[in-house]
Amino acid sequence: MNKIKIAVVIGTRPEAIKMAPVVKALENSEHLAPIVVATGQHREMLDQVFDIFSIEPDFDLNVMRPNQTLPALTARLITSLDECIGQIQPAAILVQGDTTSVLAASMVAFYHRIPIGHVEAGLRTGDMDNPFPEEMNRVLAGRLARWHFAPTVSSRNNLLIEGVAPDSIYVSGNTVIDALFDARRHPAKVPYQRSDKRRLMLVTTHRRENFGAPLGDICAAIIRLLEANPYLDILFPVHRNPNVSAPVREALGNHPRVTLCEPLDYLSFIAGMEAADLILSDSGGVQEEAPALGKPVLVLREETERPEAVSFGVAELVGTNPDRIVRAVQKLLSDDSAYRAMARGSSPYGDGKAAARIISVLESAFQKIPESEVLAPL
Ligand code: UD1
Ligand code: UDP
Numbered sequence: 001m002n003k004i005k006i007a008v009v010i011g012t013r014p015e016a017i018k019m020a021p022v023v024k025a026l027e028n029s030e031h032l033a034p035i036v037v038a039t040g041q042h043r044e045m046l047d048q049v050f051d052i053f054s055i056e057p058d059f060d061l062n063v064m065r066p067n068q069t070l071p072a073l074t075a076r077l078i079t080s081l082d083e084c085i086g087q088i089q090p091a092a093i094l095v096q097g098d099t100t101s102v103l104a105a106s107m108v109a110f111y112h113r114i115p116i117g118h119v120e121a122g123l124r125t126g127d128m129d130n131p132f133p134e135e136m137n138r139v140l141a142g143r144l145a146r147w148h149f150a151p152t153v154s155s156r157n158n159l160l161i162e163g164v165a166p167d168s169i170y171v172s173g174n175t176v177i178d179a180l181f182d183a184r185r186h187p188a189k190v191p192y193q194r195s196d197k198r199r200l201m202l203v204t205t206h207r208r209e210n211f212g213a214p215l216g217d218i219c220a221a222i223i224r225l226l227e228a229n230p231y232l233d234i235l236f237p238v239h240r241n242p243n244v245s246a247p248v249r250e251a252l253g254n255h256p257r258v259t260l261c262e263p264l265d266y267l268s269f270i271a272g273m274e275a276a277d278l279i280l281s282d283s284g285g286v287q288e289e290a291p292a293l294g295k296p297v298l299v300l301r302e303e304t305e306r307p308e309a310v311s312f313g314v315a316e317l318v319g320t321n322p323d324r325i326v327r328a329v330q331k332l333l334s335d336d337s338a339y340r341a342m343a344r345g346s347s348p349y350g351d352g353k354a355a356a357r358i359i360s361v362l363e364s365a366f367q368k369i370p371e372s373e374v375l376a377p378l
Contacts, residue, residue: 003033004366007090007114009081010057011041011101014176014285016049017266019096021178021355022119023055029359031368035088039077039101040064045240048265052183059084067242070100070133077104085112091366092146094358096120096175097284098131098138106141116141119175119358121148122155122164123284123305130303132208147365149358151349152308152378171377172357173350176288180270181352188267190275191259192235199232199333201225202276204283205248205300206239214320215244218280218300219251221325226257228326229333234258235272278332278339280318280325287315294345298328308348313341351378 008023010016016038026034038046038057043064050057061080063073077100085093085108093109095102096119109116118141128135139162142148148164150156151174159169192200205218226232236252238245238260252258264272270289273279279290282300290297291314298318299310309315318328332339357375364374 003029003031004368005035005088005090006032006362007035007037007085007088007093009037009039009093009095009101009105010046011039011077012099013042013045013049013263014283015096015099015101016046016053016055017179017285018120018175019094020049020053020055021175021182022094022096022358024053024182025355025359029363031363031366032359035059035090037061037081037084037088037105039081039105041073041077041099041101042240045263048263052266053179059088073100074104077101078108081105081108082111085109085114090114092117092362094119095141098123098134098141100133100137102141103137106144110144115146116144117147117149117358117362118142118145119149119172120151120155121145121169122150122157122159124155124158125303125305127303130209130301131305135305147361149354149361151354154308170357170361170374172361173352173354173378174288175350175354175358176285177292177347177350178352178355179266180289180292183266183270186267188265188271190235190264190268190271191261192233192272192275194275197231199229200276201232201234201329202272202279202281203234203236204239204279204281204286206241206244207282207301208243210282210300210320211243214300215247216251217320217322218325219248221322221329222252222258222280223255224322224326225329226255228330232257232333235276236260237262237264237269237272239263278329280329288347288349291315292345292347292349294343296332296339296342298325298332300325306349312344312346312348314344314346316342354378 040062
């Protein structure tokens with residue numbers, strides 16, 4: 001039987017992690033088949049995830065250039081995706097999140113009149129400058145999507161406020177929890193030797209809003225924390241964007257208690273989160289994973305499109321002001337009850353069944369299963 005072709009477009013590391021469960025669910029579908037299109041917006045960091053989840057892209061557009069600009073990246077993506085989607089002629093295109101690959105794939109799908117499913121739909125800060133350019137990317141993808149797979153009720157509400165038709169929104173949970181549950185079953189090594197007397201803080205950063213002075217402030221806060229706490233170690237897998245790696249290596253590269261490393265493969269990074277006492281990060285995915293692992297996460301941003309973890313009390317916005325970062329970390333290191341309150345291990349982002357819900361919606365849309373068999377929302 002010929003299966004219905006669903007193109008799954010994947011550009012960067014977090015898209016690959018969050019789409020891996022969707023690709024697997026499509027592979028297991030009786031009626032639908034994935035055609036994986038790697039745009040290659042990321043290169044090494046994307047390939048790392050494909051290796052871990054044993055995904056072999058059907059197409060690889062290889063668009064990444066060192067230190068790429070957003071307009072040039074967008075132009076390359078649109079040209080390459082146009083040709084590729086024209087060749088595949090899929091019945092639908094799935095995109096995930098808010099990267100430039102998502103924006104370009106959504107536009108190309110629209111021009112080809114192919115319906116779009118947006119995975120992780122409805123995340124908003126309401127501020128086009130924060131995060132930049134992601135807020136614009138997800139708003140436009142949301143305007144073009146036929147199916148909106150909202151991870152939470154609050155992301156569904158954001159879409160309703162924008163006038164999105166209620167019957168096109170499905171609360172699926174976030175597929176990152178599916179990926180995390182799957183990946184955690186595999187053993188992994190972390191480049192850090194844990195000992196009872198020491199404390200470990202895991203750090204990641206890469207947001208464009210934090211380039212320049214804010215990144216300098218984050219590094220200054222880390223140095224102050226190391227000086228104030230001789231038992232504190234830092235594990236910092238450094239993003240490959242040169243706007244991040246150069247200043248971070250310059251500021252922290254020589255400190256004996258800072259382990260700077262290349263981006264960790266997903267399994268090792270999870271092991272790193274598990275080994276850590278607390279996490280300092282501006283990453284979207286890490287804000288979702290840390291609460292599921294019971295690790296307090298201090299978010300290096302002024303606002304977040306993931307307010308659930310903050311309202312649950314398991315994440316805190318600390319921005320990039322060094323005094324504020326130092327205060328928040330110091331409290332967690334010294335106040336046991338404050339620490340335990342943030343380390344409860346409860347996740348507002350999903351139950352590990354998001355991909356199955358998404359696939360059941362598509363199977364129903366293509367009349368392969370009755371609407372009554374669509375899996376219940378999270
Ligand atoms: C991108 C996304 C961001 C996402 C992040 C996840 C956009 C505009 N930004 O940001 O939303 O949160 O990925 O990490 O879509 N590089 C490498 N190898 C890699 C990856 C990146 O060398 O595997 C370097 C290259 O010099 C590249 C630069 O990083 O030009 C920037 O990559 P890009 O995808 O444009 O932006 P990110 O900051 O990675
Ligand atoms: N991650 C990883 N290795 C690392 C750092 C992060 O595998 O060295 C994973 C992390 O677990 C999360 C995802 O990458 O699932 C987040 O990616 P990133 O922070 O680059 O992007 P964002 O989520 O902010 O878009």
